[in-house]
Amino acid sequence: MTEPVPILQMRGIDKQFPGVKALDGVDFRLFPGEVHALMGENGAGKSTLIKVLTGVYDIDAGAIELEGRPVAFSGPLAAQQAGISTVYQEVNLCANLSVAENIFIGREPRRFGRLQWRVMRREAERILASLDLDLDVSASLSAYSLAVQQMVAIARAVQVDAKVLILDEPTSSLDAGEVERLFGVMRRLKEQGIAILFVSHFLDQIYEISDRMTVLRNGTLVGEYLTRDLPQVELVGKMIGRELAALESLEDRRAAAEQADAAAPLVEADGLGRPGAIEPFSLTVREGEVLGLAGLLGSGRTEVARLLFGADHAGSGTLRVGGVPVRLRTPRAAVRHKLAYCSEDRRAEGIIPELTVRENLILALQAARGWTRPIARRKQDELVERYIKALDIRPADPDRPIANLSGGNQQKVLLARWLILQPRLLILDEPTRGIDVGAKAEIQRLVVELSDGGTAVLFISAELEEVLRLSHKIAVLRDRRMVAELDNDEQLTTDALTETIASGGRS
């Protein structure tokens, strides 16, 4: 008859950052035994809501109640002690420590104050096994990929006996199998009566796992809905405040495939490889062609990109750019040949948090010109304004430190940094990760525009639909080997592609 009592209730939450009202009178409640999705565009205030809840930031106004008692946490530590376990957006672990420590640090098993390393390692193995992960728990975390690190962060959060589990975009770097495993764990926890707050930009995932959702837009509450009552189209409408036409309008790329075949080869890799990272592969990208790279996490997609860009040294093979053999010893050399690489790990390799949006945007262009030829301020303003608009970076203030932007907007700045260079080959490694539906469509449209304008694009994404939608040709990787190169014609479907990935091209 009546609804159960919420375990967590937030009322009238306000949070003002210098120049932005990140949250404005937001109400939010969480019920035990439910998965509650927090939805909204990039910069809507999802992460901020999570951070004020867990005491990373103070609230300006409003009240938070946990199990009916008013609370105000002084920081993540206090929130943890009260039973709220959080995985923040972006992996927040210490890569220099071992896997086991990252799971346990702060609550290590002890006896008379002495850490019990053996118990810790054994427990860590057990917890990871429950997530189907088999890692060397005493190896340092930095030895593992971003996806594994993400899983370790999740393992850390589910290891404690929490009443509330918060996951801020935990799936952004996971592949389908890992997402399934995570969902398995979430369902188990849900049955134990734990309340789960989940953030993701993947609508399919939201509909698969969540029971209830709260939608935010520009820091204000749009509403709370039961997932089964709110069709996907309506949800998107509520998130962006208008109907989303962009996705539909993107015409199918396949027709253009043949035409691109005739263009001149831009980058040709012949037997390029690096022992231990990727087996020798051959690859041709033509002008104006979008080449998709498909494969599971760890299949070697990023390795291919890094070799083409000179970020790693090739152990074998040759590379030709515009028909001329080149040896790319450094990314700088690649940039001189007008190659650009937008990496997947924006936190470690991409943004420079202390600098402003403008400086982060201009960085690659300035580096390409050399430090002795500064870019005129007026030119800077013009470029910055154009790309902020093109990618709809919010807030549209070039002089804000990039660290203050929401995760998705930081991603857009990174992308813009490379677009400014007007490269001949643009390598995009998971460009739409962590980006909301509206912006995702914008980025896809941008790729199409670039390719129409003659730019070659190497498009790497875990989302096969996206790869299929955009690419003329698709190279499939598996176990660090290039196993197939397919023309994206009428016959190719997501299922067929999945099949190729799974079978390794033997059919």
Added chain:
Amino acid sequence: MTTLTGRLRIGGQTIPRKYVPVLVTAGLFVAMFAAGSVRYEAFGTGQVILNVFVDNAFLLVVAVGMTFVILTGGIDLSVGSVVALSTMLAAVLLRDGWPVVAVIGLVLVVGAVLGLGMGAIVHYFEIQPFIVTLAGMFLARGLCYTIATDSIPITDPSFTAFAQATIPLGGELWITPSVVAGLVVVVVAAYVLHYTRLGRNVYAIGGSEQSALLMGLPVARTKIAVYTISGFCSALGGLLLSFYMLSGYGLHAVGMELDAIAAVVIGGTLLTGGSGYLLGTVLGVLVLGLIQTIISFEGTLSSWWTKIFIGALLFVFILLQRLISARRTGARST
């Protein structure tokens, strides 16, 4: 942030890459000792090594404190001055007839409180440790001269008796109580770093302070603690130095902060924090001490050569660290 990952293969044995810097330092120490033994008569004895300990016990203790600070990614430039201040305090108080135990207690408390103050400023005002401890360095050095401008001899009988005591180890070998004190500090510190939450939090903060905070670790407490530990170690080092010198003087231990930092770096600890071992620091101090010994055995070389060698070594070791951390293969994959 740089981290050392992966494993290195040596003769079928795989060694985690993070141990390599320490092993290199150990190898260097052995090589230097062997070379010295070949070149000079009377060098290849155990006592030569023990003398390195005897002559550098205070540096060892100071470097232990420095290791904590550097592991969090900080730096403490005040240690040399705090050492000098401690010798000064000890000498003056003993001259005024204070009991030895009270003097030792007070000196240690003063050192720890100075460290605590600097740590609190570093954390709460978010000021660079370099700046804060630079100020602390001038402050402590200045305080020495407000106490006295000249060297003050220490004549307290029990203090001098303790200072001149030796502990025979059988054979012709001996050490001093200071060495014992130094080694106790090393063992306790190694235990703290490896087997307590405080120690692991130190590494975590050195890895990423932001992550440590979001993982719910007590960042404020830990950061302040490391500077307090460093202050305490400096004060203890100062006491050991006053045993060694039997005087208090504002010009004692000039530049010792740099020796301590050099020892830590040569011992394989990354200046950016998060990676390193206390054993490395011990080896670093031994290497520095052995360089001095070799130069004194050489006889004709000026003592400035010590500095030149240390400088060269530092270069080599920092290059080595870069090489090891740059050669991480297959770390990323998607």
